Amino acid sequence: MEQLWPFSDPFWAIYWPGGQALARYLLSNPGVSQGKRVLDLGCGCGASAIAAKFCGASHVVANDIDPVAAIATQLNCELNGLNPLPCDTENVIGSEPKGYDLILLGDMFYEEALADSLHSWLNRCIQTHRTHVLIGDPGRAQFEGHSIRRLLRQEAQFELPKAVREENYGLTCSTVWRYLPEL
Template identity: 40%
Template structure:
């Protein structure tokens, strides 16, 4: 949450989320309904530079990861799941659709948390929404699986994410990441599970189709 968000009420955050978005679906994951920006440029320009509206878009990494758990439910079925840096919540919602026992969605952005709560209601699934967990001194989440979509796009965040995820794998938690080839993906630390061609990504990625891989952190 940014300092500016501290002075914004939950109702105001909810009004912002709904005014900048409309219900829709991501092309790779039609099973999940999301509040998505109807105008990427307007939405981006109207939000705080310190808190970009990542939650208002279905990013390639999240779409691929959501698709993967729907296609391979054995990754999450019956398990407690953490949707890390959840954004819109697409990954956690997909995990519940695939049979996860429970999902906690974590994001530092207050608007993302509001969007995830709205999206879980649209899909009729019970996601627990919490604040930022990365950077905590101790891993305090009781989960079996962590799903992280597109979290290695900038170096400081990638470093914090990898430290957190390393701690998770160290206590036996399975970690899966969806990534479209970001610069800071720890390539020597991952094992590819599946690759998807994510369509309709021109506005976000500068290309019509973005190949995106789901990896297991090893």
């Protein structure tokens, strides 16, 4: 495989459980993204961005710092019969907040420093533009133990398929959380 694929750790190639939960949630509740400007932060394969577009979002941007993730997102758009979505590969965390109505984050709370910077940036987005934030996570220890957990309200929970449970060390479900910081 190494000769055919020169990249290590293709995180964008995996349909992560948090992203799966977000996509399933949006598809089950199309009004959440309908008519909205949506940012899929850390989009990976673009599943949440694609789900938002299918649900009638007015504008969707897929963002991931890995440029190969942008290619994976474009391929997945094509496979799903969608025109290519705008893909941004800049690290937007910490940047001046843009006017998104909804930010989606799947599986982004995998280390404390990243979680801390996300917490700060998301607060600025909410304060500046009244942005809504949905987080998908299967209950990883770094997420469960972070102080941000007290600022979340559970919106939905989805059982993971058997293969995904095995790939994710036995995690059995993934949850969609609404981020409600104390402003």
